[in-house]
Amino acid sequence: MTSQPPPVRVMHVSKRFEGTHALDDVSLDVGAGEVFGLLGPNGAGKTTLIRTILDIMKPDSGTVEVFGRRFAPEDRNRIGYLPEERGIYQRQTVRDVLEYLGALKGLSPSDARTRAARWLERLELSDTAQKKVESLSKGNQQKIQIAATILASPPIVILDEPLSGLDPVSARLANSVIRDYAAEGHTVILSTHQMAQVETLCTRVFMIARGRRVLYGGLREIKREHATGAIRVVSTARYEACPLIASMEPVSAGGAPAVDVHLKPPATPDDLLQWLAAQRASVERFEKLDTPLEDIFVRAALHAPAEAAG
């Protein structure tokens, strides 16, 4: 039995601009039906990586495969792209713009019209079909662009900051659209700085900094790897007497005085809980702290290796 190749495979790709490594030996796979987070600080190489996947730019070395082979011209119809620096025709009606962009992705005029109506309804914009794009709010224009990207149901979509300009209600709607789209078996590559969105949607992430991979894998595994082991405790115990604690930091948790405790190895949270019980301390809260992805992102970006001279 042979396994299906991943819809997107990047292998040892490097790209230089004027002596700067935009991409340095980058490799990754993106599977079908997953929302894959592409993270990195500004100027890290995310856009260059996306452009090499889209064949807008060729790598200096390495290979990019989509649908198990090198990029072919017909693949333009099978990859939707919402760039970060984006815009939309302003003087035409929403329906005309969607039908045109759908036709450029290979849809017939009638199919494009039907799908445009369906997506406008899904995005709660049915009443805008005959309106000129310029008459819509920035947020609604943004939703039109999301609709244009997935109108032709491309098997792969690349969304670069899809939520920028959206209010929380629209952002929630967009997130549900993205989640449902991936659930239908499509591949979604999501490039964003909004860590909350990554935590909500992504199953795996790739973080790039200075052109190099700094994080790659399942979100859960990455968070586990980067967990600090801290435990937030609200209790009546006197922690100074605890032999298990390496350090602690007083914090305020919902008005109650709390401490974030770091244990000495090989002590475990269970050991600490037993010690608290032995002290007959009243325990109001005992929580193993999760490391926010944002902290992992900042730490990884700050500690990314400097670029090789060249």
Add this chain to the structure above:
Amino acid sequence: MRKALLVAKWEFLTTITRPGYIIVVIALPVLYGVMFALGGLATRSATADAGRIPTAIVDPSHVIDVDVAAAMAGARERVQAGDALATALEQSGDSGRGGMSAAASALAAAAPGSRLQPFATVEEAVAALAAGKVAAAFAIDANYLQTGKITAYNKDSGVFAQQGDQRRQNQVADAIRASLMRRSMSGEAAARAYAPTSTVERLHVTSAGVVEKINDPYGLGPLAGSLGVILLFTFSIFSASGFLQQATLADRNNRVIEVLISSVDPDELLVGKLIGLGGAGLLQVGIYVALIVAPGAVLFSIFQIPLARLLLALAFYVVGFTLFASLMVGTGMLGRTSQEAAQLSALWTLASAFPFFFFANIGAQPNGPVARALSFFPLTSPLTMIMRLGGADVPAADIAIALAVDGIAIVLCLRAASRIFRAATLMQGKRATLPEFLKWFRASQA
């Protein structure tokens, strides 16, 4: 190619519905038409007013017969309608002085020029001039036949008065000539001598030696037709190229271009834009022809150009548009605003205008060395060839060489434009400085 046609359709429809296009294509010709019509009416009115004021003559030598002069001037204006000159002279010969006066009065009434009004003395004539009763005064010397001397008195001076002065001087000269011929020649001979080339039939000989009739009674000639074709095509080439530049810049400023380029190959996108906006340019030509040129003599001359030559001119229009459009898109993409783009593209506009400096030369010698040299240089070739085709039969070899040169130039320019187009796309959101551009230009190579 399907996507190129989709792009072409979109660009065509979005361009021809743009307010700027509608204003340029429809409103401006109508406005200019109204202005020209009003100007023409005003000029005609002023000319008619000037024509009503007589010219004074003081003729102690009795050289001028005012009635004969008026009769022959009137007849010359009507010569197309028949042999009025001879008739006028015959009537004057048969009927003596009285009969001549009747014919002269009838003919003079039809004459557009002002009358000659005799005065006995120079002082009276000058007083009438000062009072505005006459437009000018001409004093014929008492011994005119011996001395040929005439003194002209005018009230107006300056550049704008020259044309009227010259017209009145010619009127006096015509009057003297008519009067002198009347004394010694018969009616027909005098009519021929007075206006020897007033009825000339013009025929055209093709390079194959075939003689054809030219339906050009007003003497506009092929050059006027050529000029009309050139002006229309040239204007269209640059306005359509300008549309393309604006549309591409708008895509870039709208930031739609990266979305487009992820759906369509950049070369296909460029070709689609060229087709769509070239079509908008041709539509513009069609509308201009219908709105302003159709009623005029220029169209008459366009139709006078053989169809084969007109089609070849159209082919060079397409060549010219493709060449300049690719050049203007390429350079225009370097600008951040349409103003910057226009400034950068001015070089091509200037280069292409070069054949206009040689218009007279090309018109006089459509197959001469200057015309041929300009035909074989890519930037000047399309317009020079359109000029040449408007005025003469151009050797097939010249057409083939020009098309080949232009074809090579187009391929090279399209390639360059395509790369610049890609580079400009990659520069999205970045300032278009030269170093930044060169960086992305190199990156777009692969």
